[in-house]
Structure formats: C-alpha cells, structure tokens
Amino acid sequence: MTARQTVMLLVAVVLSIPDLAHSFQPLLASRNSITHRHITQRAILRKTAEVCRDLAVSKGQDFSLVIDDSLSPSKVQRACYSIGTSTSLLSSFKFQSSITLMYLGNAKVDIQFIFSDIHHFVDEAFEGGRDLITAGVSYVKASVKKENFVAARWTLGQILHPLQDFYSHSNWVEMGNTAPYSTLIRPDQPFENLAGPNTPTCRSCVGGNCDDNLLPELQQKGLLTTGYFSFFSSAKPAGKCSHGGFFDWTSRRDPVGGINKDDLSSDHASFHHNATDVALEASMELLEDIRVAVGENNFLQLMGLSQSSVLAFVIDTTGSMSDDITEAKRVSFDIIDRKRGTLQEPSAYILVAFNDPGFGPLIRTTNADVFKDSINKLSASGGGDIPELSLSGLQLALTGAPPSSEIFVFTDAPAKDAYLKSTITALIESTRSVVNFLLTDATSSRRRRRGIQGLSPRSLTQSDAQLYHDLAQASGGQAIEVTKSDLSVATTVIADSLASAVVTIFQVVMNPGKPDTFTFTVDGSLRNMTAYITGASSLTFDLTSSTGVSQNSSQSGGPLASFTTVGNLRSLRLNTDNQTGSWKISVNSNDSYSIKVIGQSSVDFIYNLMEAHEGAHGDFSLKEGRPLSGGNVSLLVSVTESDTVKVTEVTLFDSSGPTQVNGSLQELGDGNFLIHFNGVPAGEFVVRLRGEDNSSTPRSTPTSFQRQASTQIKTSSISVTTQANDTNIEPGSTISIPFTVATTVNGVVNDSATETFTMRANNDRRYPNASPSTVTVAAGSGGKANGTVTLTVPASAESGTDVTLTIEVENAAATDINYAVLRFSVAAKVTDVNRPGCQVVSTSANCPFSSSLCASSQWEFIANLTDGINGTGIERITIRKGNGTLNTSTAVGAGGESVTMVSYTASCCSQTVELAAVDNVGNVGTCVGQARTLTTTAPVTTVNPASTGGHTVNPTSTGGHTLSISRCLCISVVVSLLWK
Numbered sequence: 001m002t003a004r005q006t007v008m009l010l011v012a013v014v015l016s017i018p019d020l021a022h023s024f025q026p027l028l029a030s031r032n033s034i035t036h037r038h039i040t041q042r043a044i045l046r047k048t049a050e051v052c053r054d055l056a057v058s059k060g061q062d063f064s065l066v067i068d069d070s071l072s073p074s075k076v077q078r079a080c081y082s083i084g085t086s087t088s089l090l091s092s093f094k095f096q097s098s099i100t101l102m103y104l105g106n107a108k109v110d111i112q113f114i115f116s117d118i119h120h121f122v123d124e125a126f127e128g129g130r131d132l133i134t135a136g137v138s139y140v141k142a143s144v145k146k147e148n149f150v151a152a153r154w155t156l157g158q159i160l161h162p163l164q165d166f167y168s169h170s171n172w173v174e175m176g177n178t179a180p181y182s183t184l185i186r187p188d189q190p191f192e193n194l195a196g197p198n199t200p201t202c203r204s205c206v207g208g209n210c211d212d213n214l215l216p217e218l219q220q221k222g223l224l225t226t227g228y229f230s231f232f233s234s235a236k237p238a239g240k241c242s243h244g245g246f247f248d249w250t251s252r253r254d255p256v257g258g259i260n261k262d263d264l265s266s267d268h269a270s271f272h273h274n275a276t277d278v279a280l281e282a283s284m285e286l287l288e289d290i291r292v293a294v295g296e297n298n299f300l301q302l303m304g305l306s307q308s309s310v311l312a313f314v315i316d317t318t319g320s321m322s323d324d325i326t327e328a329k330r331v332s333f334d335i336i337d338r339k340r341g342t343l344q345e346p347s348a349y350i351l352v353a354f355n356d357p358g359f360g361p362l363i364r365t366t367n368a369d370v371f372k373d374s375i376n377k378l379s380a381s382g383g384g385d386i387p388e389l390s391l392s393g394l395q396l397a398l399t400g401a402p403p404s405s406e407i408f409v410f411t412d413a414p415a416k417d418a419y420l421k422s423t424i425t426a427l428i429e430s431t432r433s434v435v436n437f438l439l440t441d442a443t444s445s446r447r448r449r450r451g452i453q454g455l456s457p458r459s460l461t462q463s464d465a466q467l468y469h470d471l472a473q474a475s476g477g478q479a480i481e482v483t484k485s486d487l488s489v490a491t492t493v494i495a496d497s498l499a500s501a502v503v504t505i506f507q508v509v510m511n512p513g514k515p516d517t518f519t520f521t522v523d524g525s526l527r528n529m530t531a532y533i534t535g536a537s538s539l540t541f542d543l544t545s546s547t548g549v550s551q552n553s554s555q556s557g558g559p560l561a562s563f564t565t566v567g568n569l570r571s572l573r574l575n576t577d578n579q580t581g582s583w584k585i586s587v588n589s590n591d592s593y594s595i596k597v598i599g600q601s602s603v604d605f606i607y608n609l610m611e612a613h614e615g616a617h618g619d620f621s622l623k624e625g626r627p628l629s630g631g632n633v634s635l636l637v638s639v640t641e642s643d644t645v646k647v648t649e650v651t652l653f654d655s656s657g658p659t660q661v662n663g664s665l666q667e668l669g670d671g672n673f674l675i676h677f678n679g680v681p682a683g684e685f686v687v688r689l690r691g692e693d694n695s696s697t698p699r700s701t702p703t704s705f706q707r708q709a710s711t712q713i714k715t716s717s718i719s720v721t722t723q724a725n726d727t728n729i730e731p732g733s734t735i736s737i738p739f740t741v742a743t744t745v746n747g748v749v750n751d752s753a754t755e756t757f758t759m760r761a762n763n764d765r766r767y768p769n770a771s772p773s774t775v776t777v778a779a780g781s782g783g784k785a786n787g788t789v790t791l792t793v794p795a796s797a798e799s800g801t802d803v804t805l806t807i808e809v810e811n812a813a814a815t816d817i818n819y820a821v822l823r824f825s826v827a828a829k830v831t832d833v834n835r836p837g838c839q840v841v842s843t844s845a846n847c848p849f850s851s852s853l854c855a856s857s858q859w860e861f862i863a864n865l866t867d868g869i870n871g872t873g874i875e876r877i878t879i880r881k882g883n884g885t886l887n888t889s890t891a892v893g894a895g896g897e898s899v900t901m902v903s904y905t906a907s908c909c910s911q912t913v914e915l916a917a918v919d920n921v922g923n924v925g926t927c928v929g930q931a932r933t934l935t936t937t938a939p940v941t942t943v944n945p946a947s948t949g950g951h952t953v954n955p956t957s958t959g960g961h962t963l964s965i966s967r968c969l970c971i972s973v974v975v976s977l978l979w980k
C-alpha cells in the first residue's frame with residue numbers, strides 16, 4: 001500500500017469506531033454537554049444582536065432584546081427588523097440557513113482534518129493553529145469584500161473550530177482565565193508564557209481522577225500548554241500532558257490521563273462549561289474583528305441576516321429576443337421602483353447575458369441603479385443561428401447567487417451546451433436554487449416575429465424544451481411557455497417569488513400525466529396563497545376547500561380563486577379566508593402537468609443531507625452529492641419559528657411511484673432534528689414536512705401545517721468522495737483533489753464490481769482544470785477506484801474570488817450520475833499582519849467640569865494613523881464609540897509612509913471616542929481618546945492597548961512619523977472646509 005492508502009485505510013478504521021471525538025462534540029450533545037454547534041450558533045446570534053442593537057442606538061431607536069444564550073434566529077431577526085418599522089411578514093429562513101452552513105463547516109473539520117494537530121490545538125501546536133485561524137480570517141475578509149458570502153461562511157465556520165478547541169484542549173481555563181486568549185487572532189502579537197518543548201506539564205492521574213494532574217509549578221508560572229493526542233501511537237515528549245480519552249494512546253503512557261474538556265465525561269469535565277463559556281467569548285471576539293474590518297452592513301449580510309431575496313435574470317440576447325429584453329427591463333424596473341427602500345427590496349441583483357458564442361460575465365450588485373444600467377445596456381443582436389449557450393449562462397447565475405435563490409431564464413432557443421445538463425443539475429441540487437424558464441414563442445407556431453431582417457425562425461423541438469422542463473423540475477421551478485406578446489402576463493411569477501417569506505406548501509410533477517387528485521393543508525399562518533398549474537390547454541381541474549366549497553376550471557372567478565391563463569400556465573390566487581385545513585385539487589389531463597402551491601408564512605424549514613459516522617455515539621457531517629440508492633439517508637432539519645412550531649412528520653416523496661419513505665425524528669433542541677430514513681429506494685424525492693403551529697391560534701388547538709422543499713433529492717448507486725485538503729487557494733497555484741469512486745448496492749460498496757465510469761470536471765470561472773476522462777474500477781480493487789482532479793488558479797485571480805468546481809461521475813450505461821460540488825476561496829497570502837497604528841497628537845482641554853454645562857462646549861481629538869511603511873495602507877476609518885464628527889486628511893510621514901490625520905470634534909456631553917482604522921487587508925487598529933476637563937491636570941488621553949486591536953503607541957512618544965501639530969491642524973481645517 002502507498003502511504004496515502006495506508007492513511008485512508010486508517011481513516012476508514014478510525015471513522016468506524018464508536019464515540020470518536022477529540023474536540024467538543026461537533027453537533028450531537030451527549031448528556032448536557034455543549035457542542036461546536038451550540039457555541040457557533042450562540043456566538044453568531046449574540047454578535048448579530050449586538051450589531052443590530054448598536055445600529056438601533058445610533059439611530060436613536062429602542063432595542064429591548066435581551067442578549068443571552070436563549071436567543072433564537074427568529075427572535076434576533078424580529079428584533080433587528082423592528083428597527084425599521086414594518087408590518088410585513090418576516091422569515092428567518094436565510095439567517096438560519098447561513099448559521100447552519102457555518103456550524104456545519106465547523107463540524108466538518110473533525111472529519112476532514114481528523115489527524116491534524118493544528119486544526120484541534122493539540123500537541124502544543126500554537127503557532128500552526130494560530131496561522132490557520134488568522135489565514136482563514138484573511139480569506140473571510142477578502143471574500144466578504146467581493147460579496148462572496150457563501151465561501152466566507154464556510155471558511156469562517158472552519159476556523160471557529162480550532163479557535164473553540166483551544167479552550168477545551170489547553171490549560172487556559174484551568175489557569176483561571178475567563179476571557180479569551182486574544183493572541184490567537186492577532187498574528188502581530190508574540191506568544192508569551194508557552195511551556196517550552198522540554199518543560200514537563202503533567203503528572204499522572206490518580207486512580208482515574210485527573211482533577212489535579214497539571215503540574216502546580218506550571219500553573220504558578222502561568223505557562224500555557226495543550227494535551228498531546230494520537231490515534232496510533234503512545235509516543236509523546238517526556239512529562240507532557242495528554243489529551244485523554246479512549247482513543248488517545250498517548251494518555252496511556254506516563255503521565256497517564258488527559259486534560260481535555262470536550263464533554264461532561266472528559267478527564268477535565270469539571271471545566272467543560274468554563275471552556276465552552278470562553279470559547280463562546282472567543283468566537284464573538286473573532287466575529288467582532290471581522291465586523292469592524294468589513295463594516296456593519298457587510299457583517300450582517302455575512303451572518304445571513306437578510307429578509308429579501310435576490311433578483312436573478314439569465315437572458316438570451318440574440319436577435320429575436322428584443323421583446324423579451326424589453327419585458328425583463330419593464331418587470332425588473334417595476335419591482336425595483338416599488339420595493340426600493342422597503343424590506344422587500346431585493347438584497348442583490350444578478351444578471352447574466354448569453355448568446356452564441358458568448359456568455360457572461362456575471363453581474364452581481366446590491367445597487368439597483370447599477371443593475372438598471374446593466375440591463376438597459378442589453379440589446380438583442382446578431383445570432384439567428386440557433387442554439388445558444390443558455391446553460392453556461394445559467395451555471396454562472398447558480399454559482400453566483402446565494403443558495404435557495406429563484407433564478408429566471410429568458411430564452412427562445414435550445415441550449416447549445418446541453419452537455420452541461422448534469423453539471424447544472426448538480427449545482428441545482430447543491431445550491432437548492434430554483435430555476436424558472438420563460439420560453440417565448442418556443443414551441444408554438446404562432447410566432448409573429450417583428451424586427452430584425454434575415455432572422456431564421458427559431459423554435460424548440462419537444463426534446464429541446466424537455467431539457468428546460470427537466471431542469472425546472474429538478475429545482476422545483478417552472479418552465480413557462482408563452483408567446484412574446486403574452487410574456488408580460490407570465491412575468492407576474494417573478495414578483496410573486498420576490499414577496500416576503502414565500503414558502504412552498506405543495507408541489508408535484510406528473511410526467512406522464514394522468515388524472516389525479518391531490519391534497520394540501522392550508523394553515524393559519526399562510527397569507528396570499530397562489531397555486532400554479534402548468535400543462536396542456538385541454539387540462540381541466542376542480543378545487544375543493546376544507547369547508548367543502550368547490551370551484552372548477554371553467555370559472556376563472558369564483559368563491560375559492562380567481563385565475564388567469566397564459567401559455568401553459570394557470571395562476572390561481574386562492575381565497576383561503578377562514579378555511580384552514582385540507583384542500584383538494586383534482587386535475588384531469590393525460591399530458592404531463594405540474595402543480596405548485598405557494599404562500600407567505602414565517603413558518604418554513606431548511607434541510608441538509610448528512611453523513612453518519614458509524615458507531616454507537618457517532619456524529620454526523622454534511623454530505624456532498626447524492627445519497628446512495630437503497631441506503632440510509634439522514635437529514636438535518638431546522639424549522640424557523642422554533643419557539644412555537646412542533647415538527648411531527650418528515651417524509652421523502654417520489655411522485656413517479658408514488659413512493660413515500662417515512663423518517664424517524666431525533667430531536668436536537670432549538671428546532672433542529674436529525675431525520676433518519678432507512679433503505680431509500682432509487683428515485684427522485686422531495687422532502688415534505690408536517691407539524692403543528694401554536695402561534696396563530698393562541699387560545700384554541702394548534703393548527704397543522706405542511707411545507708415542501710423545492711429541490712429534488714435524487715439517489716445514485718455511484719459513490720463519489722473527494723478529499724480536498726483545503727478550500728482556500730492562492731492565486732497562481734494548483735490544487736489537487738483526490739477522489740474515490742465506487743459502485744454500491746443498497747448503500748454498501750459492492751467490492752466485487754468492475755466498471756468504467758465517465759468523468760467530467762468543470763468550473764464556473766473557466767480556470768484550467770484537469771481530470772481523467774474515465775476511471776475504472778478494476779477486478780480485485782475492492783470495488784473502488786481513485787483518481788485526482790486538479791484546478792489551477794491563474795496568478796491574476798483577485799483575492800476574494802470564489803470558484804465552484806463540479807466533479808461528475810457517470811456510469812457506462814449513462815443512466816446514473818453522482819457528483820461532488822466544491823467551492824474554493826481564492827486569496828493571496830497576506831503579508832501585512834500589522835494593525836494600523838495610532839498616535840495621539842492632541843486632545844483639547846476645554847470641557848467644563850460641571851456636566852450640566854456640557855452641551856455648550858466642544859472638545860477636539862487629533863491623532864495620526866498609519867499602516868506603516870510596509871503596510872497595505874488604511875482603507876477606512878470609522879467611529880466605534882462617540883457621536884462627534886470626524887475629518888480626515890492624508891499626508892506623507894517622515895519615513896515616506898502614508899499618514900491619515902484625523903480630527904474628531906464632539907460635544908462635551910460625549911467625552912470618549914474610539915476610532916477604528918482598517919487597512920486594505922482587513923487588519924483593524926483602534927485609537928481611543930478621552931476629553932479633558934478644565935480642572936483636571938492628570939493626563940487623561942489614553943491609547944488603550946487592551947481594547948480590540950489596540951496598538952501600543954505611547955501618546956507622548958515622538959516616533960518616526962510624527963507630524964507637527966500645527967501642520968496637522970492646518971490641514972484639518974482645510975479638509976473641514978472642503979467637506980462642508
């Protein structure tokens with residue numbers, strides 16, 4: 001065996017051992033232990049609430065939410081959004097989804113980097129652990145700058161893992177520390193007081209009792225150490241502490257026993273809560289650093305605190321599309337103009353144009369005017385020769401939009417790049433985004449095309465259109481076929497999808513079609529329900545409400561619904577007043593059709609496919625790709641409004657059978673559940689959830705509700721696993737991604753199988769990637785085959801870029817596909833680790849002693865800030881505390897460095913100021929000033945090195961870059977004149 005195979009075998013062995021843990025438990029708590037999931041979620045909720053509170057206070061508004069560990073995403077969401085008074089429905093779906101992504105990123109470290117000392121702060125790997133954290137922080141800041149929030153969330157989750165582990169694995173809390181060890185997030189600060197490599201740190205536990213195993217002299221000197229850990233060997237440096245626990249071989253050697261505080265059965269279990277408390281504070285300290293570096297709005301977006309959706313258009317711009325482009329403009333301008341400044345204003349705008357041979361670039365902006373400008377610039381031209389690069393355009397939108405976005409594709413031509421179908425399907429499944437197609441004059445012969453001369457008529461054959469229908473179906477979207485003249489009626493679906501808190505109640509696709517009756521539950525929390533039915537023009541239907549009222553498709557206005565028909569789409573606006581309960585819809589059609597029922601409600605759910613790690617107390621981590629046919633499937637489900645909602649049933653439903661698999665529920669607390677499905681057959685499933693809601697009817701019985709996820713979950717018999725050793729790449733480098741392919745039967749590798757698979761690897765940036773075109777599982781290979789995909793990031797790639805790589809494996813018969821979707825962040829290595837420095841120049845001394853007179857006087861604080869001669873330069877200076885006004889100007893210091901001179905003026909009623917200076921790579925330095933009162937003689941100007949990012953500059957020192965006060969004052973005066 002090669003070394004790699006040996007390691008992989010050991011991984012397999014280790015992963016199959018029960019109760020494996022050498023960190024806080026990732027997701028599942030044993031007894032009342034606190035997990036990485038708890039710590040991460042609590043830190044995010046508390047920090048987000050603090051930011052909202054500070055924003056409210058700065059606007060003079062109330063913020064009454066108590067910030068403690070009882071916060072839930074929906075509580076924080078409501079408190080943050082009550083800042084702007086609004087009565088519209090709120091949903092914490094996006095917030096909860098991004099929190100989940102962060103803690104799943106965190107939990108994955110235990111699987112992905114199980115043998116790494118630096119990822120877990122064991123073996124006294126202080127420098128390596130800190131490098132990992134601070135490099136990760138740079139990636140997060142760079143990604144946020146480019147608004148690549150998904151990549152940033154994953155990296156953030158991953159670096160919170162070692163940061164939190166430090167408190168469990170070191171003797172930090174045993175030394176009595178209750179505050180975080182800030183050096184771990186400050187690359188510019190030296191480690192002090194580390195126990196050296198030759199310093200003994202532990203003595204053996206006595207009779208299994210490890211309460212007293214840290215050496216007293218270590219504690220007296222305040223020396224920092226961590227446990228040593230190994231799955232394979234008992235070797236450790238003489239006299240060193242071990243991590244401890246069943247799997248740690250080093251803990252069996254003298255000094256016996258360990259010091260970890262991972263859970264309530266660990267050797268240092270009595271310090272478990274001390275460690276989790278400080279780990280929470282440390283997580284918040286890291287979030288605070290990112291908050292100051294990226295600014296409040298970006299920070300809230302990173303946390304996922306967004307109420308509205310993105311508006312995402314993918315538009316064909318060939319000659320025959322001018323009517324469609326005009327309509328895309330009209331509908332988007334209308335949405336922008338109606339929603340601007342409201343909570344439903346789209347959180348971002350995405351536009352991708354395509355034709356042949358071109359597509360892209362992706363335009364993504366939060367500025368409505370930039371979007372308007374971009375869409376205004378689109379014009380239909382050229383082409384006429386069909387088909388077009390529609391799927392390439394869609395690929396950019398899928399990877400560029402946030403997960404669970406709704407994307408609209410406008411085209412009248414078949415896809416030239418139909419070979420991307422499986423890539424697009426993989427991206428749909430992994431992003432959960434919904435793709436809708438607006439196909440104009442596509443299959444009809446009613447085409448009356450105006451305009452450009454010499455255009456050959458374009459049309460979609462049934463199989464061309466089927467590609468779009470299949471993709472729509474996989475995503476839970478719709479393929480709407482209309483004439484160009486009717487497009488403006490069909491585009492109401494766009495505005496519908498952008499309403500607040502849209503949920504899917506029921507959805508089904510019947511292909512082939514047959515007459516059938518479907519039921520769905522209307523609950524009291526639902527508003528503005530709409531049912532869409534797509535199908536042939538001959539389709540008829542009957543609708544019956546819970547109270548027995550009915551209406552059929554010959555009545556376009558009636559007691560239950562008013563509806564419009566355009567092309568193949570019928571839109572029914574349901575009138576559900578006082579008619580909660582079970583509704584029925586009977587469809588009569590032998591052609592294929594689809595039904596989708598949506599509404600607005602705060603009650604929704606998110607789910608993630610999980611992978612079990614075998615064993616009695618095994619844990620779970622995020623699973624990539626499709627679950628295995630015939631195998632067991634686990635979902636992590638979280639409901640929004642967990643304070644009032646109870647989940648009763650989660651099922652996987654395949655309409656083609658129909659087949660339904662019922663899940664068993666394991667409650668994790670805080671509205672989270674693990675759902676286990678046994679022996680899920682081959683098929684295409686959707687997740688359906690039922691529960692009870694106590695919120696809308698406080699006095700009577702709870703109402704039942706149902707929700708359905710849009711995206712289909714397909715199973716596959718092919719297992720594809722990747723072992724990327726990093727998700728961060730530097731420009732100009734190549735990353736290798738080893739992968740393993742296997743054939744499975746009922747979820748288990750078929751070790752006697754032989755097969756040759758087709759491989760495809762594809763990325764959304766058109767970076768060079770290489771993969772074998774086939775991979776063969778040979779006889780005697782245990783049913784598995786390995787290979788490597790490489791991805792090369794050009795040296796010119798900008799920091800903060802992300803790239804999504806899709807690796808697909810198809811069986812020889814081309815009937816089955818599985819895939820891995822990997823998202824990488826690109827950032828150049830940060831060499832500027834120093835925080836901008838602050839030198840106080842003067843603090844005016846004219847505040848009156850009596851506070852009752854404060855309003856009539858002002859004070860001024862003047863300081864010079866610089867990022868030094870080798871720094872990346874100050875990008876931004878903000879006021880962190882104080883409500884005065886800030887003027888800045890720049891000059892060149894004595895050493896040639898750029899110096900930003902600030903002058904801060906405030907009323908004497910506000911006597912402290914804290915300024916934050918952020919350099920171009922996101923290092924944060926602070927500068928603190930305090931007004932002097934006229935009667936005081938002691939120096940009260942302070943630069944506080946202990947505050948976040950405090951830079952120790954003696955205010956009276958005359959360093960190399962001192963500017964004369966008079967020159968500085970003079971420049972500030974000029975600047976204030978210019979600024980007003």
Ligand SMILES: *[C@@H]1O[C@H](CO)[C@@H](O)[C@H](O)[C@H]1NC(C)=O
Pocket residue numbers: 173174175176177178271273274
């Ligand atoms: C651990 O936490 C407990 C409870 O808060 C506290 O009484 C104790 O002093 C802490 N131990 C240390 C070493 O800080």
Ligand SMILES: *[C@@H]1O[C@H](CO)[C@@H](O)[C@H](O)[C@H]1NC(C)=O
Pocket residue numbers: 088089499500527528600
């Ligand atoms: C329902 O739709 C109407 C009209 O489109 C709108 O005014 C109302 O705000 C919507 N309800 C909610 C809860 O958003």
Ligand SMILES: *[C@@H]1O[C@H](CO)[C@@H](O)[C@H](O)[C@H]1NC(C)=O
Pocket residue numbers: 577578
């Ligand atoms: C629904 O019930 C409420 C209270 O029972 C009543 O005020 C309202 O008029 C009813 N609405 C309809 C449409 O029947």
